[in-house]
Amino acid sequence: MSVEASPMAIPISADRTRRGSLRLPKVSRSVLLSTLTVAVLLATWAVVTEMGWANELFLPKPQAVWAAFIKTMTKGYQGATLLQHLGASLYRILVAFALACLIGIPLGILMGVSRNARALLNPLIEFYRPLPPLGLYTLLVMWLGIGESSKLSLLFLAGLPGIVISTVQAVTSVDPVYVRAAQSLGATRRDLLFHVYLPAAGPLILAGMRISLGFTYTVLVAAEIVAASAGIGWMIWDAAKFLLSDVVIMGLIVLGLTGVLLDLMMRGIAKLLMPWS
Amino acid sequence: MIKRLVAAVAVATFAFTSTARAEDKPAKITVGYLNLVNAQLVTKHLGLLAKEMPDVDIKYVKVGGGGDMLRAIAGNDVDFGGLGNPPTAIGVTRALPIKGILVINMLDYVESMVVRTDKNITSFKDLKGKTVAAPFGSTTHYLLLQALKDEGVDPASMKILDLAPSDIAAAWLRGDIDAAWFWEPNLDRAVKNGGKILITSGEMAKRGYPTWDIGVVMNAFADKYPSYVEKFVKAECEGIDFWLKNPEKTAEIIAEELSLPLEDATRMMKGTGMVPCDKQLTGDYLGTSAKKGKFVDTLVSTADFLVKQERLPKLLPRADFETFVQPAYLEKVIGR
Numbered sequence: 001m002s003v004e005a006s007p008m009a010i011p012i013s014a015d016r017t018r019r020g021s022l023r024l025p026k027v028s029r030s031v032l033l034s035t036l037t038v039a040v041l042l043a044t045w046a047v048v049t050e051m052g053w054a055n056e057l058f059l060p061k062p063q064a065v066w067a068a069f070i071k072t073m074t075k076g077y078q079g080a081t082l083l084q085h086l087g088a089s090l091y092r093i094l095v096a097f098a099l100a101c102l103i104g105i106p107l108g109i110l111m112g113v114s115r116n117a118r119a120l121l122n123p124l125i126e127f128y129r130p131l132p133p134l135g136l137y138t139l140l141v142m143w144l145g146i147g148e149s150s151k152l153s154l155l156f157l158a159g160l161p162g163i164v165i166s167t168v169q170a171v172t173s174v175d176p177v178y179v180r181a182a183q184s185l186g187a188t189r190r191d192l193l194f195h196v197y198l199p200a201a202g203p204l205i206l207a208g209m210r211i212s213l214g215f216t217y218t219v220l221v222a223a224e225i226v227a228a229s230a231g232i233g234w235m236i237w238d239a240a241k242f243l244l245s246d247v248v249i250m251g252l253i254v255l256g257l258t259g260v261l262l263d264l265m266m267r268g269i270a271k272l273l274m275p276w277s
Numbered sequence: 278m279i280k281r282l283v284a285a286v287a288v289a290t291f292a293f294t295s296t297a298r299a300e301d302k303p304a305k306i307t308v309g310y311l312n313l314v315n316a317q318l319v320t321k322h323l324g325l326l327a328k329e330m331p332d333v334d335i336k337y338v339k340v341g342g343g344g345d346m347l348r349a350i351a352g353n354d355v356d357f358g359g360l361g362n363p364p365t366a367i368g369v370t371r372a373l374p375i376k377g378i379l380v381i382n383m384l385d386y387v388e389s390m391v392v393r394t395d396k397n398i399t400s401f402k403d404l405k406g407k408t409v410a411a412p413f414g415s416t417t418h419y420l421l422l423q424a425l426k427d428e429g430v431d432p433a434s435m436k437i438l439d440l441a442p443s444d445i446a447a448a449w450l451r452g453d454i455d456a457a458w459f460w461e462p463n464l465d466r467a468v469k470n471g472g473k474i475l476i477t478s479g480e481m482a483k484r485g486y487p488t489w490d491i492g493v494v495m496n497a498f499a500d501k502y503p504s505y506v507e508k509f510v511k512a513e514c515e516g517i518d519f520w521l522k523n524p525e526k527t528a529e530i531i532a533e534e535l536s537l538p539l540e541d542a543t544r545m546m547k548g549t550g551m552v553p554c555d556k557q558l559t560g561d562y563l564g565t566s567a568k569k570g571k572f573v574d575t576l577v578s579t580a581d582f583l584v585k586q587e588r589l590p591k592l593l594p595r596a597d598f599e600t601f602v603q604p605a606y607l608e609k610v611i612g613r
Contacts, residue, residue, distance in 0.1 A: 057351065057371050057372060057373070058351075078587070079433065141444065141447065141448075142447055142451070145448070145451050145453045146438065146440065146444070146448045146451075146453045146454075147453065226440065226444055227410070227438040227439065227440050227444070227448065227453075228438075228439075229436070229437070229438060229439070234439075238413060238439065240344075240348065241344035241347065241348075241413055241414040242367055242414055242583075242588045242589065243347060243351060243367055243368070243371040243373070244588075244590075
């Protein structure tokens with residue numbers, strides 16, 4: 001037995017060490033590959049502009065974009081520094097997104113658990129969901145004016161349907177066995193919500209929130225076109241009017257990196273709130 | 278596979294020969310025109326361009342303002358366009374491949390600063406703490422900043438918003454803004470709804486800040502089809518002539534093109550200065566190929582102003598602006 005067991009034990013341990021040794025390089029390898037992509041992209045950019053293959057009006061040199069970054073950080077662009085522009089945009093996005101979550105998640109849960117609520121609200125959601133938010137913007141500006149409220153509403157409306165729909169899906173896909181088991185143990189509706197539906201549907205709801213935040217983000221430039229005087233989106237739009245492509249590209253990079261950071265934060269929050277997912 | 282390759286080569290050859298054959302004649306031209314009251318509407322309405330080039334497909338594209346026109350030019354979306362002097366200064370400084378070939382119009386009271394009557398605004402100093410709108414990068418934005426500077430009023434003491442002309446009209450009707458410097462046909466809506474004119478662009482011209490719109494052509498088009506640039510200039514000149522000789526009929530055309538009452542169209546017309554084509558070759562305007570006119574001076578001072586506003590990186594030498602102004606096509610049309 002012991003003779004049989006020892007050769008058995010060897011391959012297992014070998015397998016384990018191999019897996020263990022594979023795990024580390026696997027992470028660093030994907031990091032390496034990602035770094036490679038960025039490096040190749042930057043190098044191509046540098047070469048193309050250095051060789052003069054691209055019109056500088058359309059594709060400025062990396063150092064010009066870097067200079068625009070430094071200048072906007074220190075001196076600012078049209079009366080506000082880069083951080084102030086970023087702050088104005090993040091404020092808009094986060095407020096609108098928070099509102100979309102505050103309204104969208106309860107609405108989605110309601111529609112998920114109650115067939116009547118779903119029947120009542122579905123036509124509204126289904127009609128409004130495919131509407132391009134920009135089409136609504138003209139109307140929003142006329143109704144709410146050119147101030148902050150129309151911008152926030154546009155971002156809010158862009159984020160809402162994603163959250164509602166993914167919450168409905170999350171709630172309806174909760175295994176009814178859980179619900180029945182809890183009910184048979186005497187769970188109230190409140191208990192069901194907080195101890196069955198939310199924990200079970202949580203991961204899917206959070207995934208929906210991530211997608212919805214991304215969608216809100218894509219509408220930012222559009223929201224800041226009308227009568228803003230600060231914001232990353234406005235900065236990009238304004239610089240484009242004056243053909244300052246270095247500022248435009250710098251703004252886009254900042255926007256992209258901030259988007260990645262926001263998404264990482266959402267993932268971090270997800271892990272913190274729902275370690276089981 | 279081979280069949281496909283042969284087909285691809287055949288298509289490519291055909292495309293190549295067909296473009297080569299069309300060398301002397303463009304298949305299609307795109308004219309970007311500004312949403313303004315000027316003789317380009319007459320030329321368009323009477324089909325004068327089509328008469329000059331009957332077998333060319335002509336496409337007219339309405340463009341909201343100078344900023345959009347710059348983007349259209351940078352994106353090579355138009356063959357001909359129109360630009361006010363600030364966007365022109367931006368375009369030349371950023372080395373856009375365009376030439377100025379024609380004076381489209383001089384801006385008088387067709388562009389004005391309107392202020393809300395109930396806000397007691399009688400001078401630029403009263404704008405402190407108010408909300409003012411202008412399409413950024415346009416002639417009126419330039420004049421607004423220039424006027425504030427001349428009057429010694431800090432632009433930071435008020436809220437200056439970037440809005441497209443149609444959005445200004447909407448925001449005005451809602452009561453979101455106290456003042457705006459923009460142009461007809463939307464200007465009138467603000468004036469008729471509790472507004473009065475504080476200053477016109479014509480008054481700023483008298484103070485030494487003329488504003489105008491210039492017709493531009495893409496360099497690539499002009500190099501390939503020089504005779505078609507002349508045809509374009511000729512058609513626009515005919516439109517200007519018609520405007521000057523038939524004011525009543527012109528007003529009817531403008532009214533129809535912009536869906537306006539006739540009396541409004543008549544008034545807006547009077548606020549626009551049309552320059553007869555032969556006069557455009559004098560020192561006050563384009564000048565001649567040998568001696569370029571005051572348009573170059575205006576471009577240099579506009580660019581200088583925009584550099585000081587940090588909207589442009591650096592002031593180019595005068596020669597670059599002289600190269601931009603090209604009266605040669607107009608000279609041929611006039612016969613000089």
